[in-house]
Amino acid sequence: MSDTRLDVRDIPPAERHPKIHSAFAELESGDSLTLINDHEPKPLFYEMKAEVEAFDADGYTVEHRGPAEYIAIFPKN
Numbered sequence: 308m309s310d311t312r313l314d315v316r317d318i319p320p321a322e323r324h325p326k327i328h329s330a331f332a333e334l335e336s337g338d339s340l341t342l343i344n345d346h347e348p349k350p351l352f353y354e355m356k357a358e359v360e361a362f363d364a365d366g367y368t369v370e371h372r373g374p375a376e377y378i379a380i381f382p383k384n
Contacts, residue, residue: 312341313341315343316343331362331381336383338383
């Protein structure tokens, strides 16, 4: 299992989801994508849950570390 980190805070909002989906698609089964974001990625969680079969929604976690820092882990089945 490996962990890929992606900090999207400096990426324009319209470009974030495509970049995240691309990074997630490159993962192997059992790997996870650690996302660093400036807001809680709740809409992305629901999008991934509905559209990405390999997303392990039960293993998803998110931690609020500061006013503009959320760390979310998106595991891949």
